Amino acid sequence: MIESENLNQEEIIKELCLCNGLSYEMVGQEGSDTSKLEMFFLGYPRIVGLSLFPNLTSLTIVAQDIKEISGLEPCLQLKELWIAECCIEKIEGLQECRNLEKLYLYFNKISKIE
Numbered sequence: 001m002i003e004s005e006n007l008n009q010e011e012i013i014k015e016l017c018l019c020n021g022l023s024y025e026m027v028g029q030e031g032s033d034t035s036k037l038e039m040f041f042l043g044y045p046r047i048v049g050l051s052l053f054p055n056l057t058s059l060t061i062v063a064q065d066i067k068e069i070s071g072l073e074p075c076l077q078l079k080e081l082w083i084a085e086c087c088i089e090k091i092e093g094l095q096e097c098r099n100l101e102k103l104y105l106y107f108n109k110i111s112k113i114e
Helices: 009-019 024-033
Strands: 036-040 057-062 079-084 102-104
Touching: 009 024, 036 102
Parallel strands: 036 057, 057 079, 079 102
Antiparallel strands: none
């Protein structure tokens, strides 16, 4: 389980791969075959490494320590995004997700939609 906000990007990506049944050593070659990633209850401090998954169409992030929506720029194919039960205060960082069809942001700290 990831607990520190000071974790480096490599450690976070290793944990992401492990939790999604992917080999960290092969992610550079096999990441383009991945269309779905999930992060549940692991304490991820931020979204990183998504450039390794250029064909990602579904991303589910639940109960993480994420405070802002960022790092989605490489996710041009993303159709479904769940960022639920996190610490998000503001809806932002989605401008590159032009194919997004479904967005779930429940149980965050969003007080108003601007």
